[in-house]
Amino acid sequence: MRKNIFLISIFTLLLILIPYALVDSHGLGTSIEVIEGDYLADIGYDAFLIEAQTPVRFDFGLFSSTEELWQPNNDGTYTSNSALPVDFDNLWVRVEETESNNRTIFATGIQQPTFGPTTMLFSFLKEGAYTMYIRFQNAKDEKIVEVKLPITVEKSSAGNSSFSIGWSLFLALFIGIAVGIFVPNPFKKE
Numbered sequence: 810m811r812k813n814i815f816l817i818s819i820f821t822l823l824l825i826l827i828p829y830a831l832v833d834s835h836g837l838g839t840s841i842e843v844i845e846g847d848y849l850a851d852i853g854y855d856a857f858l859i860e861a862q863t864p865v866r867f868d869f870g871l872f873s874s875t876e877e878l879w880q881p882n883n884d885g886t887y888t889s890n891s892a893l894p895v896d897f898d899n900l901w902v903r904v905e906e907t908e909s910n911n912r913t914i915f916a917t918g919i920q921q922p923t924f925g926p927t928t929m930l931f932s933f934l935k936e937g938a939y940t941m942y943i944r945f946q947n948a949k950d951e952k953i954v955e956v957k958l959p960i961t962v963e964k965s966s967a968g969n970s971s972f973s974i975g976w977s978l979f980l981a982l983f984i985g986i987a988v989g990i991f992v993p994n995p996f997k998k999e
Contacts, residue, residue: 904960
């Protein structure tokens with residue numbers, strides 16, 4: 810009997826928390842591609858909306874965007890034939906507040922890792938308009954290309970929800986126990 814209560818509680822907990830986790834993660838994120846000269850900078854982030862006081866993971870990639878790799882479509886747009894990755898050793902990131910005379914609020918260098926994407930975790934303190942400058946550099950710290958990315962940060966939605974993770978855990982446990990006690994077990998041998 811106790812085993813059944815435990816299993817039903819775990820199942821109910823997962824049934825409630827998995828959709829909550831998917832909604833809370835703001836979807837799958839997005840990516841912005843900026844073409845500068847012969848390069849395509851691919852800057853991805855893990856949030857659908859960037860909110861103040863919420864950590865956002867940025868991924869940085871650099872590709873060749875020479876004319877030979879871009880094929881025209883019938884509708885006037887272009888499709889990448891096969892953008893080739895460009896080797897870079899490190900990058901320099903600077904974030905400026907656009908609304909306060911381009912005041913720099915963050916600047917850092919990021920070394921490209923041996924494997925995996927080049928990433929940065931950052932939290933914007935307040936809502937507003939920002940500009941992120943990304944300078945890709947080679948091993949001699951010489952600039953390969955620098956791109957500019959406008960970013961709009963929305964007001965934080967944290968604290969606006971009255972249904973927190975704590976309440977969802979409590980509710981899942983309560984429902985699991987109730988189901989375990991009151992629903993007959995169809996697999997029980999009599």
